[in-house]
Amino acid sequence: MSKISLIIEREYLTRVQKKSFILMTILSPIIMVALIFAPIWLAQLSSDETRQIAIIDQTGLYEGIYQDSEEYQFTYTQGTFTPSQMRDGDSQPYAYVIIKGNLLDNPSGMTIYSQKQITNSCELMIKTQMEEFLKNEKLLSYNIPNIQQIIDESDVNLSIDTIRLEEDGAETQTSSEMVMVIGMAMTLIIYMFLMLYGGQVMSSVMQEKTNRIVEVMVSSVKPFELMIGKIVSIGLVGLTQLGIWILFIAGILISAGAIFSLGGTPDAASIEGMTAMAGGMNGADAAQLAVGETGIAQEIQRLMDSINITQLLICFVFFFIGGYILYASLFAAIGSAVDNESDTQQFMIPITFIIIFALYAGIFSAENPDGPLAMWCSMIPFTSPIVMMVRIPFGVSTWELALSMIILYGSAIGLAWIAGRIYRVGILMYGKKPSYKEMIKWIRYKA
Amino acid sequence: MxxxxxxxxxxxxxxxxxxxxxxxxxxxxxxxxxxxxxxxxxxxxxxxxxxxxxxxxxxxxxxxxxxxxxxxxxxxxxxxxxxxxxxxxxxxxxxxxxxxxxxxxxxxxxxxxxxxxxxxxxxxxxxxxxxxxxxxxxxxxxxxxxxxxxxxxxxxxxxxxxxxxxxxxxxxxxxxxxxxxxxxxxxxxxxxxxxxxxxxxxxxxxxxxxxxxxVAEIREQHKKHLFKIEVQQGELQSNDLYEITHAHPIHRGHAYTLRKRDPHMSNNELITLLTQQCQIAGFEEILPTMNEIFIETVGESALEEKQNA
Missing domain, CATH: 3.40.50.300 (P-loop containing nucleotide triphosphate hydrolases)
Incomplete structure (x- = not known):
């Protein structure tokens, strides 16, 4: 036992002291944040440029319905335009919108010409604003008294509370979007760690084998001890990294919470800025959210209440460890069986396939967390760590959780044992790349 | 032990x-x-x-x-x-x-x-x-x-x-x-x-x-009954007791490689025999090196393998 702890100690310390580990741990969150915010920032950059759109209204009915904004400026002309007029010359507008007839009578009487393909959002803007206008026009044409007021009043913005009935009889207010986001985040983290740290186990085993240090090692410790020591230490490195990140996030959340509570009810402007940044929402919605009954601080509070954080974290750790042992054992067996990186491909493909399948199953399970796909995939040990994490925020019955964990841990231990049998033969075999058949034979060799 | x-x-x-x-x-x-x-x-x-x-x-x-x-x-x-x-x-x-x-x-x-x-x-x-x-x-x-x-x-x-x-x-x-x-x-x-x-x-x-x-015993067992003999006066010829497999002149006299035909003849008997014919300057039994024994033994079994196959 003390030998395993020696191995774990050495492997762990050399790994966490590596510059690459320290760098990765610090840089990953920054890169993550950058990846999320860079597109939003870039999108805002491009909108600095104002696009000219010429409305050529042959009917004269629609002048002035498009309002100038930061992004678009509109000019109105009547008359006809030939394609050559629209093509020639240097200072052509971004797009021409030609209205040939009364759109209420003829819905296809509108055409957009442009030299470059116009963006989807531009087309959508032109379409929805016109539709809105036409809808009002149509309603007004019925000459109903107070019609303008009716229209304004019919513009209702709903705020729906979702409440989950718990097994213990309590009612929990939930936020289905946030539940989904959290489930997906957990799934992605588990997926990432399985691939990343499983891969590390494999390359480390392979390195020891090609270095020939392994023969010296196994003359002092049992091959199984060496393998388990390696798997455990790399897993601990993963947990360390995760722990640092959680502290990091908690730190940010706590300081953010402190700012909120100090400022009392946050002013609309700051909220607008934040939410617009975060969700890419437009300012009006965000302002409405802020002046509405639920402020963002309360929203976060509600979210915290709606999800059983303790259960989530405990489950995360257990599924993470179980899934990691399962996959790391497979990776260790592969690493021991081959001599070089290129030979791993043949064995990696099925594993990658299973993990990717699990990821997709997880994503689809978010849509239907109690469907048969979600149910089965959260029982099969190869997919359960990934799929179950999506389902837990939606609420999973205790017996399902327990069964899934028992299956996962049972198969993880079984696989670790099998991997150990392959490992102890594989690490001493050089030369020819083994076939699956040979590896199965190795399992039966006398230790 | x-x-x-x-x-x-x-x-x-x-x-x-x-x-x-x-x-x-x-x-x-x-x-x-x-x-x-x-x-x-x-x-x-x-x-x-x-x-x-x-x-x-x-x-x-x-x-x-x-x-x-x-x-x-x-x-x-x-x-x-x-x-x-x-x-x-x-x-x-x-x-x-x-x-x-x-x-x-x-x-x-x-x-x-x-x-x-x-x-x-x-x-x-x-x-x-x-x-x-x-x-x-x-x-x-x-x-x-x-x-x-x-x-x-x-x-x-x-x-x-x-x-x-x-x-x-x-x-x-x-x-x-x-x-x-x-x-x-x-x-x-x-x-x-x-x-x-x-x-x-x-x-x-x-x-x-x-x-x-x-090692000593193995070398002894594999000996080919060969001797290196240096002679100052007189010459040696093969006869029914021993065979001269190699001879060349040296500074004063000759050096011979000699193989006795009867393995049971003791070295003393051989020396006595030789002294009657010439003046002996050197007498040394040639024991096979481990290298020779290795090649011989491994070669033999390779040959056997071939014949069995």
Whole structure:
């Protein structure tokens, strides 16, 4: 036992002291944040440029319905335009919108010409604003008294509370979007760690084998001890990294919470800025959210209440460890069986396939967390760590959780044992790349 | 009497039998040679003794009791394919491997100091293995093998990769350890060092032990009854008692290689016979070298194999 702890100690310390580990741990969150915010920032950059759109209204009915904004400026002309007029010359507008007839009578009487393909959002803007206008026009044409007021009043913005009935009889207010986001985040983290740290186990085993240090090692410790020591230490490195990140996030959340509570009810402007940044929402919605009954601080509070954080974290750790042992054992067996990186491909493909399948199953399970796909995939040990994490925020019955964990841990231990049998033969075999058949034979060799 | 016995070892791999009923008995406090061509099964046998793999049949005894997992702490193994953690520092590496062999950290530090001093490489603890030359790495590897003062040392081709000066240093270390009571198993292709160092040998060929015993005895058994004789006056001719296989003139007289026809004729009788014909200046029986015996034995069994096939 003390030998395993020696191995774990050495492997762990050399790994966490590596510059690459320290760098990765610090840089990953920054890169993550950058990846999320860079597109939003870039999108805002491009909108600095104002696009000219010429409305050529042959009917004269629609002048002035498009309002100038930061992004678009509109000019109105009547008359006809030939394609050559629209093509020639240097200072052509971004797009021409030609209205040939009364759109209420003829819905296809509108055409957009442009030299470059116009963006989807531009087309959508032109379409929805016109539709809105036409809808009002149509309603007004019925000459109903107070019609303008009716229209304004019919513009209702709903705020729906979702409440989950718990097994213990309590009612929990939930936020289905946030539940989904959290489930997906957990799934992605588990997926990432399985691939990343499983891969590390494999390359480390392979390195020891090609270095020939392994023969010296196994003359002092049992091959199984060496393998388990390696798997455990790399897993601990993963947990360390995760722990640092959680502290990091908690730190940010706590300081953010402190700012909120100090400022009392946050002013609309700051909220607008934040939410617009975060969700890419437009300012009006965000302002409405802020002046509405639920402020963002309360929203976060509600979210915290709606999800059983303790259960989530405990489950995360257990599924993470179980899934990691399962996959790391497979990776260790592969690493021991081959001599070089290129030979791993043949064995990696099925594993990658299973993990990717699990990821997709997880994503689809978010849509239907109690469907048969979600149910089965959260029982099969190869997919359960990934799929179950999506389902837990939606609420999973205790017996399902327990069964899934028992299956996962049972198969993880079984696989670790099998991997150990392959490992102890594989690490001493050089030369020819083994076939699956040979590896199965190795399992039966006398230790 | 024997420190280690491996009795009737059989090890079967998927397609071939690596060891077939091999028995070796290693006397305490001696140097035992394990010889054989590549792929004969030496490494498999060594791995079985190291408990890296288990035999399908047969048993290994140490001090007359079956091998126990804790016995790895009494064995030092220097594999043919050397390996160290390249990114690790020399000191950390030595301490780590010594602790895995059951030494306490403090003892290990103490002994590391001694060995680094002995090999004249003090102050190298902080260097990374990958920064060292191959010969230096070999020295470190040797230190890691002997740090825990094993009772049994197993060296697989220990001299490969050493220059003659360091090879000699290593040889002295091995002899010193033998004198201090260690038992040594020595696997090599270098037959010169076998004659020089080994007390007993086993020659393994094609999974079988084909030749076993004391080196001196084996050489005696394989002698071809050849003699090197220098004569000052007179000449020798082949007759029905002996045959001259080679003759050439030397400074004063002739040198002959002579083979006696009757193996039972004693050397004294031969000398008496020769003195009647000429003035003898030198008389020496030519014993076969281990190299010749090796080639002969391995060649023979290859021939047998061919005939059987």
């Amino acid at each position: 024997y420190y280690l016995e491996a009795n009737h070892i059989v090890k079967q791999y998927a397609t071939h039998r690596a060891l077939d009923n091999v028995t070796i008995k290693v006397p305490r406090n001696g140097i035992y040679g394990l010889l054989g061509p590549n792929g004969a099964g030496k490494t498999t046998l060594i791995r079985i003794i190291n408990q890296i793999t288990a035999p399908d049949e047969g048993e290994v005894l140490i001090n007359d009791r079956p091998l126990h997992p804790s016995d790895v702490e009494h064995i030092g193994y220097l594999p043919e394919e050397r390996g160290l953690y390249k990114k690790m520092k020399v000191g950390e590496q030595i301490l780590y491997l010594a602790q895995l062999k059951g030494l306490s950290k403090n003892d290990a530090k103490e002994r590391m100091k001694y060995w680094l001093g002995k090999f004249d490489i003090k102050g190298w603890e902080k260097k990374k293995i990958e920064e060292l030359s191959k010969g230096m790495q070999q020295k470190i590897q040797f230190i890691t093998t002997v740090m825990h003062r094993p009772e049994l040392l197993i060296f697989d081709e220990p001299f490969s990769g050493f220059d003659p000066v360091n090879a000699n240093l290593l040889k002295q270390e091995i002899l010193e350890m033998r004198d201090n009571g260690a038992t040594i198993i020595f696997s090599t292709h270098n037959m010169g060092s076998v004659e020089e160092l080994c007390d007993e040998i086993t020659l393994i060929n094609r999974s079988h032990a084909v030749l076993q015993g004391e």
